[in-house]
Amino acid sequence: MARIDGAARLVIPEGAHTTSEPSLNALAQAAGDRFDPWQRQINRQALAVGDDGFYTARNVVMSIPRQTGKTYDVEWVAIHRAAQTPGIRIVWTAQHFSVLHDTFEDMCSRVLRPEMAYLVDHEHGISLAAGKEEIRFRNGSRIFFRARERGALRGFKKVGLLVIDEAQILSDSAKASMLPTQNRAYNPQTIYMGTPPGPRDMGEAFARQRTKALAGRAHSTLYVEYAADRDADPLDRGQWAKANPSYPTHTSEDAVLELLDGLTPDDFRREALGIWDEHATSSAIDQNQWDEATIAKRREGGVKSFGIDMPPDRSRLTIGACMRYDDNTAHIELAEYRDTNQDGTMWAVNLIDKVWEQTASLVIDGQSPATALLPDLAQAGVTVTVTNATDMGRACGRLQDMLRDGTLTHLPEDGQQPLWQAANKATTRPIGKNGLFGWNRPDDDTDISPLNAVTLALHGAMTTRRDPTQETETWF
Incomplete structure (x- = not known):
């Protein structure tokens, strides 16, 4: 035996x-x-x-x-x-x-x-x-x-x-x-x-x-x-x-x-x-809170920000979006999620470049493979906020807090499946010894880059000082 x-x-x-x-x-x-x-x-x-x-x-x-x-x-x-x-x-x-x-x-x-x-x-x-x-x-x-x-x-x-x-x-x-x-x-x-x-x-x-x-x-x-x-x-x-x-x-x-x-x-x-x-x-997202934050349609107004992330194997590229409103509530969405083996990565630079003048912030984590886009984004005239581990810990905590307080919304699962899957499966990992944490993959088959991307977008939206004057309902 x-x-x-x-x-x-x-x-x-x-x-x-x-x-x-x-x-x-x-x-x-x-x-x-x-x-x-x-x-x-x-x-x-x-x-x-x-x-x-x-x-x-x-x-x-x-x-x-x-x-x-x-x-x-x-x-x-x-x-x-x-x-x-x-x-x-x-x-x-x-x-x-x-x-x-x-x-x-x-x-x-x-x-x-x-x-x-x-x-x-x-x-x-x-x-x-x-x-x-x-x-x-x-x-x-x-x-x-x-x-x-x-x-x-x-x-x-x-x-x-x-x-x-x-x-x-x-x-x-x-x-x-x-x-x-x-x-x-x-x-x-x-x-x-x-x-x-x-x-x-x-x-x-x-x-x-x-x-x-x-x-x-x-x-x-x-x-x-x-x-x-x-x-x-x-x-x-x-x-x-x-x-x-x-x-x-x-x-x-x-x-x-x-x-x-x-x-x-x-x-x-x-x-x-x-x-x-x-x-x-430990589970990252309270599923009851996540479900309660679901709305059928993003409301008008607000100022948009974006976050970009890639999984370690670089097989996907995700653009997460966040709309921040004057009452300090926010809405997050999966804006784009593409296979890099088919589409490459330059499409993301082009999309961000097209809407940059109406965008409050773009955020990429310093440990993400998406940092490979930084030279191309800089050449396009896009200013990128690059986060460190502490920033990421605070961003994840903010998303959890806003879900708990009912000040964050997102769209239904239809059309947002990669984000829903990431929010459903992600666990947490500690960052330092001060109670900060980050999102963590429970296994190699789970891609949490959509959750990372919207978290980064939310972080940018809630911390940026950039205030574009033009508002729009569409991401791109």
Whole structure:
């Protein structure tokens, strides 16, 4: 029976026929290393294949506290994959170079043992060039080590195994740039490993993987979570053991106490006890308030503003609109929502340019892929307000407050489906520690750019000092 001892939450894909875990275990043993039972159980499921020979777990997602041995385990998974699959390209990524370099040195120490000489040439098998660290195997396989910085994976193709370390700080843009590297690879697999993200972490991608798996919407994902009880006493050794399957055999009491002394109480709960924040899956929009704000037709008058946003994969471009009235009420709409693969993006610049003289403001968030439009908009003479994280947090709070107070309206679902879907599915993510939050995608299939766009338009409408003299009923 499929099981992983001690896991607080576990989702195992169906259809496993066999696994290469025994081969992995034999390789590590030959080099003098050993796995704990929980590590072997994870490996058994991670390396399971179906009758067709493909991995049943296309994605392996592990939320496991620090100092448990998860990196040690996945290092051997990568080495084994390279040894068993001639010519495979493996990429190991981490947010911080120091973490990545430590992993690189650790893996080098393993493959350079005398027992592994048949796999890696000691003289030519290791590249130490800064930023281009690499382990080359005699069979043509290669393990690349790259920090997640702009362009770090540019040019990589057919990556058979992608290991994403520090997944709790994996941004949407970084994920969007990495996953295409696996296009056209045979039987590819991605391993995400990290701890629960904190309020200042870009943890949306990792949180969505968890939400999707636990909701049963990720049929090719192995999800493993080790965590203490939500109300755990941070000094309770029994809870330490529940969260850390390597305590106390490999992780000492002193090691956990060092974390307790060095981390804030909240960070200790996340990083040492594996406890996810409750707000990670909180609903963004009160559906009753949203429904009550529906009107059949936007009323006349007011001054218009716009917001532009794109999802991380840049597949859509959204223009959100807001009409602000003299009584400080406002109305939001989805003005345009187009497929960039068909229409490109220049159409948005042209539409905004056409109505700019009658527009109070145009807003784009500084973290949005839509910032690519800034040079073209500037050339057209359009002044763009670029928001930061704090601005976005205040904008989202304003939209919620106005819905609650009955001072915000929007149109019925007919013709506004992308906005309604985003408002129905979006969750929230914390911004800083002052109660600010932003909209968050619950899964990779949900596009919240329409909600972001109207939120930005509302922000511009309520904060701009620009006052165009001409009013109009139409957006474009």
